[in-house]
Amino acid sequence: MSKVPVIMISGFLGSGKTTLLLRLLDYAAKQQWKTAVLMNEMGDQDVDGAIVSGEMPDLPIEKLLDGCICCTKRSELGQALNTLLDQKPDLIFIETTGVANPEQILEDLQDPSLVDRISIQRKIALADGSKFLEYNSFFASSRELVRTLRGQISFADTIILNKAGECEEKHLNKVITSIRKINTAASLSVTDYSLIDELEVFREFSRPADVLTDQIQDTPWSEEALKHEPHPQGAPIFANHRHQHGVESEQTNPSFSGLDTLTLSAPTPIPLRISVIEAFLTARRSSLIRAKGYIQLSTGPTLVQWAGSQLECQPSTLRLQRGYLTLIGHRLDKTRIVQEWEDLLSGVVQ
Numbered sequence: 001m002s003k004v005p006v007i008m009i010s011g012f013l014g015s016g017k018t019t020l021l022l023r024l025l026d027y028a029a030k031q032q033w034k035t036a037v038l039m040n041e042m043g044d045q046d047v048d049g050a051i052v053s054g055e056m057p058d059l060p061i062e063k064l065l066d067g068c069i070c071c072t073k074r075s076e077l078g079q080a081l082n083t084l085l086d087q088k089p090d091l092i093f094i095e096t097t098g099v100a101n102p103e104q105i106l107e108d109l110q111d112p113s114l115v116d117r118i119s120i121q122r123k124i125a126l127a128d129g130s131k132f133l134e135y136n137s138f139f140a141s142s143r144e145l146v147r148t149l150r151g152q153i154s155f156a157d158t159i160i161l162n163k164a165g166e167c168e169e170k171h172l173n174k175v176i177t178s179i180r181k182i183n184t185a186a187s188l189s190v191t192d193y194s195l196i197d198e199l200e201v202f203r204e205f206s207r208p209a210d211v212l213t214d215q216i217q218d219t220p221w222s223e224e225a226l227k228h229e230p231h232p233q234g235a236p237i238f239a240n241h242r243h244q245h246g247v248e249s250e251q252t253n254p255s256f257s258g259l260d261t262l263t264l265s266a267p268t269p270i271p272l273r274i275s276v277i278e279a280f281l282t283a284r285r286s287s288l289i290r291a292k293g294y295i296q297l298s299t300g301p302t303l304v305q306w307a308g309s310q311l312e313c314q315p316s317t318l319r320l321q322r323g324y325l326t327l328i329g330h331r332l333d334k335t336r337i338v339q340e341w342e343d344l345l346s347g348v349v350q
């Protein structure tokens with residue numbers, strides 16, 4: 001039986017994973033390949049999956065929310081992939097959470113129920129050029145998060161340095177040097193908006209899947225790259241990956257790594273202005289890394305995304321029964337955030 005090729009897309013929060021996924025799905029559709037997607041999100045509300053489903057409503061997609069497939073959702077990975085495989089796709093994409101441990105995922109993909117059905121075709125990692133060095137410094141107190149950032153780079157065979165246009169040349173060169181110290185073997189593309197040469201990703205995909213998959217071999221991670229990663233002697237780069245992601249309640253204990261999630265609800269219709277949302281998020285930029293969700297603004301249902309201290313809003317056709325905004329950050333003061341959010345909403349209602 002031919003194995004179905006799998007492309008895994010990893011990268012830290014806000015690096016452009018979903019944008020890249022949409023580009024690759026569009027390219028595959030033009031080649032008339034039947035694709036399927038496994039989406040994994042830290043938050044308990046579906047944001048990225050809704051974006052993909054909105055663009056491609058007929059696409060087979062499995063969504064695993066409220067945890068990582070490398071830890072809390074680990075037991076669900078095999079079932080989700082087998083569900084997709086039963087639909088006989090030519091190709092499967094896996095988009096991980098921003099703090100996923102690709103080493104653990106690759107290990108789990110060797111499960112007996114999967115090993116004869118899939119083949120790892122490509123391991124892509126995205127890095128935010130404008131924030132990569134800053135995050136390494138910002139998370140210096142959390143070795144686990146630093147290992148996550150660098151580990152995603154270490155285990156990739158294809159690296160996309162995104163948001164290069166936001167960087168000065170000197171800064172960009174420092175980022176490239178830092179990446180190459182971690183991984184010397186992977187291909188490296190420097191770009192904006194996840195624009196890449198798709199042929200680099202799909203170079204083996206020139207013939208139907210039943211022919212090409214017989215030629216695909218799993219690509220092992222670079223042991224040489226790992227030698228450049230400074231970590232405690234004898235410890236794997238992802239030692240004790242035990243983050244526990246918070247959910248909606250402000251009572252949730254901080255994660256082992258200090259990275260938390262919090263989902264704020266926004267009953268509709270409550271018209272909020274973009275400037276109000278931006279001010280609320282910007283006030284938390286010292287601890288907030290990523291925010292995303294769907295909210296009923298004064299202009300209508302809107303996809304709200306915040307990363308790198310920048311807010312992007314896009315009109316949405318999603319019918320909102322209740323809006324929501326998922327916050328992901330480093331040691332979030334959840335009680336205070338929830339109270340201030342409720343105060344903000346109360347002010348709008350009044």
